[in-house]
Amino acid sequence: MHDTRAFKAFRAVVVTVLALFTLLPLYVMATSAMKPLRDVQGPFTWWPSTVTLEPFVDMWTTVPLARYFVNSAVVATSATLASLVVAIFAAFAVSRYRFPGRAAFTTTVLSTQMFPGVLFLLPLFIIFVNLDQSAGIQLVGTRAGLVITYLTFSLPFSIWMLAGYFDGIPRELDEAARVDGCSPMGALVRVVLPAARPGVIAVAIYGFMTAWGEVLFASVMTTDVNRTLAVGLREYSTQTNVYWNEIMAASLVVSVPVVVGFLLLQRYFVAGLTAGAVK
Amino acid sequence: MTTTLQRPRKAPPASPGPHDRRRRARWWLPYALLAPAVLMELLIHLVPMLTGIWMSFTQLTKFFISSWTEAPFVGLKNYRVALDVHGAVGSSLLRSFGITCAYTMLVVVISWVLGMAAAVVLQRPFRGRSGVRTLFLVPYAVPMYAGVITWNFMLQRDTGVINHLLVDDLGIGSGKPFWLIGSRAFTSIVIVAIWRLWPFAFLMLMAGLQSVPSDVYEASAMDGAHAFRQWRSITLPMLRPVNVVLVLVMSLWVFNDFNTPYVLFGTAQPAAGDLISFHIYNASFLTWNFGAGSAMSVLLLLFLLLVTGVYLTVVNRRSQRA
Numbered sequence: 094m095h096d097t098r099a100f101k102a103f104r105a106v107v108v109t110v111l112a113l114f115t116l117l118p119l120y121v122m123a124t125s126a127m128k129p130l131r132d133v134q135g136p137f138t139w140w141p142s143t144v145t146l147e148p149f150v151d152m153w154t155t156v157p158l159a160r161y162f163v164n165s166a167v168v169a170t171s172a173t174l175a176s177l178v179v180a181i182f183a184a185f186a187v188s189r190y191r192f193p194g195r196a197a198f199t200t201t202v203l204s205t206q207m208f209p210g211v212l213f214l215l216p217l218f219i220i221f222v223n224l225d226q227s228a229g230i231q232l233v234g235t236r237a238g239l240v241i242t243y244l245t246f247s248l249p250f251s252i253w254m255l256a257g258y259f260d261g262i263p264r265e266l267d268e269a270a271r272v273d274g275c276s277p278m279g280a281l282v283r284v285v286l287p288a289a290r291p292g293v294i295a296v297a298i299y300g301f302m303t304a305w306g307e308v309l310f311a312s313v314m315t316t317d318v319n320r321t322l323a324v325g326l327r328e329y330s331t332q333t334n335v336y337w338n339e340i341m342a343a344s345l346v347v348s349v350p351v352v353v354g355f356l357l358l359q360r361y362f363v364a365g366l367t368a369g370a371v372k
Numbered sequence: 373m374t375t376t377l378q379r380p381r382k383a384p385p386a387s388p389g390p391h392d393r394r395r396r397a398r399w400w401l402p403y404a405l406l407a408p409a410v411l412m413e414l415l416i417h418l419v420p421m422l423t424g425i426w427m428s429f430t431q432l433t434k435f436f437i438s439s440w441t442e443a444p445f446v447g448l449k450n451y452r453v454a455l456d457v458h459g460a461v462g463s464s465l466l467r468s469f470g471i472t473c474a475y476t477m478l479v480v481v482i483s484w485v486l487g488m489a490a491a492v493v494l495q496r497p498f499r500g501r502s503g504v505r506t507l508f509l510v511p512y513a514v515p516m517y518a519g520v521i522t523w524n525f526m527l528q529r530d531t532g533v534i535n536h537l538l539v540d541d542l543g544i545g546s547g548k549p550f551w552l553i554g555s556r557a558f559t560s561i562v563i564v565a566i567w568r569l570w571p572f573a574f575l576m577l578m579a580g581l582q583s584v585p586s587d588v589y590e591a592s593a594m595d596g597a598h599a600f601r602q603w604r605s606i607t608l609p610m611l612r613p614v615n616v617v618l619v620l621v622m623s624l625w626v627f628n629d630f631n632t633p634y635v636l637f638g639t640a641q642p643a644a645g646d647l648i649s650f651h652i653y654n655a656s657f658l659t660w661n662f663g664a665g666s667a668m669s670v671l672l673l674l675f676l677l678l679v680t681g682v683y684l685t686v687v688n689r690r691s692q693r694a
Contacts, residue, residue, distance in 0.1 A: 097598075097599060099599065100599045103493065103599075104493045104498070107489045107490060107493045108490075108493060108504055111486060111489075111490055111508060111570075112504065112507060112508075114567065115507055115508060115510060115511055115567075115571075116507070117526070117533070118511075118519065118522045118523060118526060118567065119510065119514075121522060121525065121526055121533050122518075122522045125525065133525075133531060134531065135531065136530065136531065136536060136540075137531055137532055137533045137535075137536035138536075178408075179408045179409050179412060180409070182405040182406070182408060182409070183405060183406050183408070183409035185405055186401075186402040186403075186405035186406050187406075189402075190401070190402035192399070192402045192403070194403075195402070198406060198410070201413070201418075202409070202413060204677075205413065205417045205418075206621070206624060207624055207628075207673070207676050207677065207680060208417060208421060208628075208673060209628045209648075209649055209652070209669050209672050209673060209676075210628060210630055210649065211630065211649050211652045211653050211656070211665070211669050212420075212421060212424045212666070212669035212670065212672070212673060213416075213417060213420035213421050213423075213424055214653075215424070215427075215656060215662055215665070215666070216419075216420035216421070216423035216424045216427065216666075217416060217420040219423070220415075220419065220420060220423065241412065241415070241416065242416055244412060245412045245413060245415075245416040245417060248409060248412065248413065252409065277398070277401060302513065302515075305515055306515040306516040306517065306631075308516065308517055308630075308631045308634060308635060309630050309631060309634065309653075312634075322515070322517075323515070323516075323517045326517055326518070326521060327521075327638075337525050337531070340521060340525070341522065341525065344518035344519075344521055344522055345518075347515055347518055348513075348514045348515055348518045348519075351513055351514070351515055352510055352513040352514060354513075355509070355512075355513035356506055356509065356510070356513065359506070359509060362575070363575065363578065363579050363582070366575065366576060366579040367579040367580075367582050367583060
């Protein structure tokens with residue numbers, strides 16, 4: 094079957110328009126990161142007056158970017174791993190067992206997606222402060238506080254997606270493993286998880302991107318010690334100067350790892366969505 | 373398929389043998405598996421939410437922030453103030469609510485249309501398809517703050533690319549307008565939000581299209597159906613389950629969106645871009661009146677519950693009829 098001329102024209106228009114829309118900010122980010130400061134303080138130019146890599150050098154000293162980078166990496170990685178483990182257990186229970194309270198659990202977890210973040214931002218902050226005062230558990234101004242907060246943000250979608258994925262794996266597989274003497278957990282680890290690898294990878298990507306990009310809670314829960322990139326990038330704007338070239342360089346540097354990782358693993362993500370969420 | 377119903381009773385002492393072991397009723401196992409998730413949800417979502425609801429009935433201002441349990445109970449006063457459309461607080465909340473509804477509608481509809489167009493166009497192979505697909509997914513993968521901060525730079529009046537492109541290069545309009553203050557701020561935030569959201573619609577719809585068998589299209593092409601007819605009578609119905617979830621999820625995200633206005637406007641928030649989450653955040657943290665802020669959040673939650681409920685009811689009824 095070949096495409097009609099009208100379809101081809103439609104395709105050309107859609108692809109061109111969307112590609113320009115997508116590319117414009119990426120182009121601005123990449124070229125402005127190579128501009129000297131005076132270029133970004135005057136009228137916009139499509140190309141740097143002199144191509145320089147100085148913003149990529151200076152950005153580490155204007156703002157303690159390296160420290161924020163480490164904080165973001167540690168927080169996002171830990172939150173992703175923790176959320177993955179928690180979601181796998183929960184999704185296995187939801188997919189493989191019928192028990193009283195199952196529907197209540199899935200409904201409640203999914204409906205937390207509806208909560209406006211501002212509703213529990215302050216109470217959560219107060220609870221964290223109180224946990225510190227009464228039990229000595231430090232959660233405000235520490236990475237641990239951010240980790241447990243972020244892991245719950247990706248949890249509902251992860252459980253939902255994984256449960257859908259597990260449902261697609263024939264039960265006969267884990268039953269066979271059980272007959273061979275596996276415990277339920279053994280069946281999960283040795284049979285279900287390997288079969289659900291695309292789903293697990295998809296959920297991990299989602300969890301990492303959620304934690305890496307979160308702004309609202311980071312702006313309230315972080316101090317100098319545990320500040321993440323999401324908040325730190327704003328520090329390039331001072332009273333006297335906005336170092337736009339360094340902001341663009343830093344934006345580029347914080348985007349590249351996530352974008353490359355996502356694009357490399359995107360087929361798993363699509364496969365995970367197809368099998369899990371999209372049913 | 374569903375044969376593993378576990379009976380809720382205590383297991384007899386384990387006697388070996390694969391058959392017995394399989395039937396041994398570990399009724400507690402699913403609960404143990406759920407426990408970490410439940411614990412985390414309780415700590416981060418449910419308990420804070422209940423605390424928030426309780427706070428909405430109190431006069432929790434900065435005087436009580438260190439001894440927040442002693443804040444005086446004021447009943448429904450915060451709600452009355454928030455809902456009084458003639459008062460200053462109520463009328464600005466209503467305005468912000470209106471802006472947010474318009475914002476949500478525009479962003480979700482346009483993102484869906486763009487995502488659908490791209491998914492349909494990329495459904496059939498052509499040269500460069502995988503490159504285009506990869507490019508389209510980039511905005512979704514770029515961390516939210518990095519993307520929006522770039523847009524902030526682009527929308528600067530004197531140094532931004534948008535004014536340069538429109539006024540200097542294309543000669544549209546006279547004089548460079550402000551994009552981040554005044555009434556144009558609304559247009560700006562809608563465009564920025566679409567840039568970030570449409571790839572998600574594209575991703576979901578693309579995943580959904582993969583489950584549409586291609587021979588259906590071939591059969592209908594034999595019957596002489598045009599591309600648009602095919603889309604309306606095959607693609608759209610097949611994607612219905614995806615669309616039901618996609619539209620709901622996108623609407624909730626966009627309606628509750630805090631990050632986009634926060635990063636795009638910073639503290640200099642224009643009235644035209646006063647989205648409701650941002651409005652409540654400012655009402656709480658700038659005036660230090662957390663009781664009032666919580667009441668507004670609860671009203672917002674009630675509204676979302678209502679809309680979601682009606683939406684799901686309508687959708688389910690329609691799919692039963694079909």
